[in-house]
Amino acid sequence: MDLGIHGRVAVVAASTGGLGRAVAEALAAEGASVVVAGRRGDLAKEIAAELPDAVGVQVDLTDPDGPRVLVEATRAAYGDPDILVLNGPGPRPGTASGLDTGDLATAVDSLLLAQQRLVGLTLPAMRRRGWGRILAVGSSGIAEPLPGLVLSNAGRAALAAYLKTLAAEVAADGVTVNLLLPGRIATDRVAALDAGRAAREQRPVAEVEAASRAAIPAGRYGTPAEFGAAAAFLCGAPASYVTGTALRCDGGLVRSL
Structure with missing residues (x-):
């Protein structure tokens, strides 16, 4: 299937590892010009050098100025982005009964406010052009x-509510807004959670x-490449009528529809 994104400009937040990197690689394989972003600038540049057409940008998106730095670097390299993939590191584990207000504020800043700043900087150009894709890596x-x-649950749920509201507001402008929800994907984050539980x-x-x-009907953990392929589809032209949706990539782990 031709995803129709050859030559499109894609920004993938937190893409120096895990699911973000898998999405960046999948979009690059479809011919998109990709901006690899992360706090580890050298690693971002190394990953970009391995892709057909990509640049690496060192940026901390939890810094209030970070989103502007990333978008300006994208414009300097390729112009306004057509595809924005929202992603961020998962907060530390914790219980609801032991929730610390400061930790919750940090989680919301990382999982909601930083993402909203990125959307605010990139959405106007998408709407003017009549084409855009905003995809969030959720949970x-x-x-x-x-x-x-609890911190991940709360922060990501807030982001989902924001994006669902946004999707209805921009659908008529040719911009889709979706979430892709991983289950147990074989990443360093999942390995760390397993080790912590053990x-x-x-x-x-x-x-x-x-x-x-x-506990997974598929009987295995998913691979980052499988997740990346699903993300690339949602960012492509064939998915132009899919918006305001949270698609699960979890091997059937969540039993509800």
Whole structure:
């Protein structure tokens, strides 16, 4: 399938590893000009050098000025972005009963405010051109809150509500707004969560991983490449009538529709 994004400009936030990197690689494989962004500038540039047409930008998107830095670097390299992939590192684990207000504020800043700033800087040009894609890397915790991850659950749910509202406002302008919700994808983040759970429960990591796989109807963790492929589709021309949607890429982990 031709996704119709050859030559489109794509900004992928937090793309020096994990799901962000997988999305950047998938978009680059479809011919998009990709901006790889992350706090580790050298790594961002290394990854960009491996892609057909990409640049790496060092940026901290939790800094209030970070989104502007990223968008200006994109415009200097390629012009206004056509595709914006919202992504950010997951907050530390924690319980609702032990929630700290300061930690919650930090999570909201990282998972909502930084993303909204990026949207505000890139959306006007998309609307003027009559074409744009905004895709957020979310979490299955939006559909079914995950135990022990209250900061992620709260911050990502707030982002989902914002983006769902936005989707209806810009649909007539040719701009789609969607979320892609990973389940258990084999990334460093998931490995760290498994290791943390194993330590808390005083069990071998292999036992924790086996229990997680057993809870997934597909019987395995997903691969970053599978997630990237789903993201590329949502960013493509064939998905022009898909908006305001949260698509799960979770092997059937969440049992509700």
